[in-house]
Amino acid sequence: MATIYEVSRRAGVSLATVSRVMNNTARVSDATRQKVLSAVAELNYRPNSIAQSLASKRSNSIGIILPELHGPFFGTLVSGIEQVLRSAGKHTIVTVGHSDEDKEKDGIEFLISRKCDAMVLHVDAVSDEYLETLSKGPVPVVIANRQVSGIAANCIALDNRKGGEIATRCLLERGHREIAYIAGPAWKTDAKERYAGHRAALQAFDISINELLVFEGDFQESSGSAGMDHLLGLGRPFTAVVCANDSMAAGAMRTARERGLDVPGDISIIGFDNVNFSHYLFPGLSTIDYPTHDIGGMAGRWVLRHVYGNDRLEIRNLFEPTLVLRESVRQNAG
Amino acid sequence: MATIYEVSRRAGVSLATVSRVMNNTARVSDATRQKVLSAVAELNYRPNSIAQSLASKRSNSIGIILPELHGPFFGTLVSGIEQVLRSAGKHTIVTVGHSDEDKEKDGIEFLISRKCDAMVLHVDAVSDEYLETLSKGPVPVVIANRQVSGIAANCIALDNRKGGEIATRCLLERGHREIAYIAGPAWKTDAKERYAGHRAALQAFDISINELLVFEGDFQESSGSAGMDHLLGLGRPFTAVVCANDSMAAGAMRTARERGLDVPGDISIIGFDNVNFSHYLFPGLSTIDYPTHDIGGMAGRWVLRHVYGNDRLEIRNLFEPTLVLRESVRQNAG
DNA sequence: CGTTGTGATGTAAGCGCTTACAATTCGGCT
DNA sequence: AGCCGAATTGTAAGCGCTTACATCACAACG
Secondary structure, three states: OOHHHHHHHOOOOOOHHHHHHHHOOOOHHHHHHHHHHHHHHHHOOOOOOOOOHHHOOOOOOEEEEEEOOHHHHHHHHHHHHHEEEEEEEOOEEEEEEOOOOHHHHHHHHHHHHHHHEEEEEEEOOHHHHHHEEEHHHHEEEEOOOOOOOHHHHHHEEOOOOHHHHHHHHHHHHOOOOEEEEEEEOOOOOOHHHHHHHHHHHHHHOOOOHHHHEEEEEOOOOOHHHHHHHHHHHHOOOEEEEEEEOHHHHOOOOHHHHOOOOOOOOOOOOOOEEEOOOOOOOOOOOOEEEEOHHHHHHHHHHHHHOOOOOOOOOOOOEOOOOOEEOOOOOOOOOO | OOOOHHHHEEEEEOHHHHHHHOOOOOOOOOHHHHHHHHHHHOOOOOOOHHHHHHHOOOEEEEEEEEEOOOHHHHHHHHHHHHHHHHHHOOOOEEEEEEOHHHHHHHHHHHHHHHOOOOOEEEEOOOHHHHHHHHOOOOOOOOOOOOOOOHHHHHEEEEEEEHHHHHHHHHHHOOOOOOOEEEEEEOOOHHHHHHHHHHHHHHHHOOOOOOOEEEEEEOOOHHHHHHHHHHHHOOOOOOOOOEEEOOOHHHHHHHHHHHOOOOHHHOEEEEEEEEOOHEEEEEEOOOEEEEOOOHHHHHHHHHHHHHOOOOOOOOOOEEOOOOEOOOOOOOOOOO
């Protein structure tokens, strides 16, 4: 591979000049620019970006850390980030944290050692304090899908609470009064907030929460099934169930059908996330749209703005969830 | 951030010695090793991997290029790659090609300039020749989910043809004789092979292909719906339809139901890929399992073996598809 | 006691680029 | 002609590390 040195020789100019035309970092006369450009073309020269990074202390790469890479959710998120960053000539280094504190920290350390210009973090095992400290450090941090109070400006998230509220309100407005809830793991922030939204909606309708009708799942389909089983076994009547995410809703729906219930005839179900498969379900799953791609894109814009100085970019920190109404929810006949 | 120089000063040894203990690249007495290690700890030193790469001409990073990042498929693939590479201390740079020739080439150029030690490519727009030439170049290439004849050893793929055969055979063995086919885009290699498998299976049962019952879709759900509409409009009887992927199968299934047909009562449907949502469908979709995660993992192993010299690793180039039987396929009563 | 071999450590030359600073050129004025 | 400042180009010092090679200390040996 040709180096900048060979280009400079062939063009008959200095290293610095070549560097300048490559990076458009200073005025160069048209004549020399042409000489350089043709030397570049002849030698098929491509700057070694590793060397560039070392010399400029800019790596032009952004680290991303996610809980997982498979599944419908995170791919969409990375996709959003990558798209805006790539179009600005930056690139992404992706690594996973498996929702494990050590692995998450490890991944972060790794990205730092890789001299990323910034990091986009989607982590759930490390503490808020850790993140606050981290954000004081040398490498800028944007936190996706989590709100850390001390560093709100670095967070790009969905208003989960409002989402939870909308979901339950949708049911209430359709006449449902006995509403069960299949929650996410209580230690996860988003799960907590969705649940808080649920309670707020009930309260707004002057309905007291029946703790019996709440089941704590783990965001997996199987726990949706288990939750539905549990709820049905209670013998307490209910006409609708809110699930804290679509996977659990799918499990719940399946189990309800297996128990001979009709959805939405006997029971309405609403999920959360609007993942890719939710409209494939039968009946189509009503849910709360999670603008994952947009949130990813916004995280990318945040970086462009705060790290690469593109000040014209508007940043929004909190995204609004919206209702997606499909067949799984129906007016309560009772 | 501390540099190796500061560590060497604090430990009272030379740069080289610090480097040696960091990389375990030569014998160092226990005493000095301890001195170095504690200096490292005190300064919280982390090698600058950019500088390492420049000096060693090893970047310890592997480039990945994919058509897209969202959707159920590619996330799983990256996940497989990342997992095995990460556990070997390597990392991944991900970029997308959008199935567009220029973008794919651009992405590849980018990864090369980034001095990746190797590239894992999942591309469909560039030509076989381009890939063959590329593989002769300085950076090793492994090609996922595509078989390029000249460089078979660099390809990790699924036997799509056999998969197509298994799908159709599954229907044939259950008494179906009038079998429709909703194909993928004819210019995609995998679509072609799956279709070839379909025809082979029919042939093995001495059934001649009815071209009328073949519809070319584009792998999207909507074209599955369109395909089903088209087929039903033909007025020719058929008792089963093979879809070249699950998304189209989902569309076909939905449309069949909307037209008042029972799946699998009136018509059996089988898909291909076994994507995450296929078991969420109602009825559960029978399909051909695509071991995406394993294929990704194998691509990672290929790199470990051929680039980092881990010779003990076994490489398999062709993966066998397997049948996943769910409710959408039933014995033909007629 | 001088040699020699061996293991441990140090020295210093890059890796390919960026960038502060110095040098040069050149047009416009007086 | 002589001078000045702006525009252009060149020089060279790093960026933080790896690694070939040199050096050193020391034990074993004849």
